[in-house]
Amino acid sequence: MANFNFIQMADPQVGMFDRFSGMDPEAAALLREHGLNVKDTPKSEGLKLDRLNLTTAVEQIKKIDPAFVVVCGDMVDTAGDENEIALIRETLGAYGAETPVHWVPGNHDIGVNNLIPDSESTAKYRSEFGDDYYSFSHGESKFIILNSVVLDRPQNLLDEHQNQMDFLGDTLQSRESKDSEHVVAFMHHPLFLDNAEEADVDFDWAPSPPNQPSGYWTIPLERRTPVVKLLREAKVETVFAGHWHRNHQASDNGLDVVVTSALGYPLGDDPSGYRIVTVADGALNHEYREL
Numbered sequence: 493m494a495n496f497n498f499i500q501m502a503d504p505q506v507g508m509f510d511r512f513s514g515m516d517p518e519a520a521a522l523l524r525e526h527g528l529n530v531k532d533t534p535k536s537e538g539l540k541l542d543r544l545n546l547t548t549a550v551e552q553i554k555k556i557d558p559a560f561v562v563v564c565g566d567m568v569d570t571a572g573d574e575n576e577i578a579l580i581r582e583t584l585g586a587y588g589a590e591t592p593v594h595w596v597p598g599n600h601d602i603g604v605n606n607l608i609p610d611s612e613s614t615a616k617y618r619s620e621f622g623d624d625y626y627s628f629s630h631g632e633s634k635f636i637i638l639n640s641v642v643l644d645r646p647q648n649l650l651d652e653h654q655n656q657m658d659f660l661g662d663t664l665q666s667r668e669s670k671d672s673e674h675v676v677a678f679m680h681h682p683l684f685l686d687n688a689e690e691a692d693v694d695f696d697w698a699p700s701p702p703n704q705p706s707g708y709w710t711i712p713l714e715r716r717t718p719v720v721k722l723l724r725e726a727k728v729e730t731v732f733a734g735h736w737h738r739n740h741q742a743s744d745n746g747l748d749v750v751v752t753s754a755l756g757y758p759l760g761d762d763p764s765g766y767r768i769v770t771v772a773d774g775a776l777n778h779e780y781r782e783l
């Protein structure tokens with residue numbers, strides 16, 4: 493059995509420190525009422541803090557020397573912002589020249605107004621980061637990247653949504669997947685935060701941000717259920733995600749949703765960081781590492 497490790501991270505969301513630092517006290521208090529732990533820090537304009545986190549992460553990851561890195565979405569705060577994308581390219585993108593870096597689309601990368609993707613925003617994402625859903629193999633395991641933004645809000649991309657569901661079904665049913673030691677999926681949105689059948693309502697401990705629809709943090713039940721069915725049929729054990737900017741794990745009958753805090757601005761008590769995943773002797777284990 494091949495033993496190796498890889499890095500999973502989420503939400504570098506370059507530009508968020510500028511938007512969230514030095515926030516007006518009333519706006520910050522409203523966000524805190526919605527469970528978002530906005531700190532009263534002085535204004536940090538520009539991308540200085542994003543750059544510090546990204547360069548620190550790349551230095552640390554080089555020492556770990558993983559087989560690959562998966563960035564689970566929200567690479568930038570503002571889709572299409574050239575400065576924000578340039579910083580991602582200079583740091584994680586440059587590291588990708590020596591070790592594969594796999595991008596996963598987040599709502600801030602591909603959603604119009606950070607929420608609903610359309611054909612134009614999807615084409616732009618693909619030109620910047622490559623395919624929005626695909627699979628790859630390493631060792632004796634199979635890894636599947638999904639576009640959860642279209643699972644969340646498919647109304648402008650119904651064909652794309654169906655294509656991705658067909659891709660997921662075909663990939664999971666392939667001989668290669670069936671013969672794999674592990675099949676692991678990655679997406680930006682957590683599939684669920686408590687259990688696979690939870691309704692599209694907010695939990696007291698996970699309210700949606702102000703001005704966002706209820707159930708903002710997860711995939712709606714209607715589109716979650718068929719994904720969970722396919723994953724269960726293929727005995728997928730772990731789905732890694734981000735979006736929540738906090739660490740969290742939910743397990744339902746052998747299906748684990750592992751939510752990793754932000755490499756960028758955290759919204760809970762967990763500091764900025766990334767996750768080291770180890771595949772060894774038939775087991776998959778993971779731990780969060782603070783920057």
Ligand SMILES: [Fe+2]
Binds near residue numbers: 680
């Ligand atoms: Fe997000």
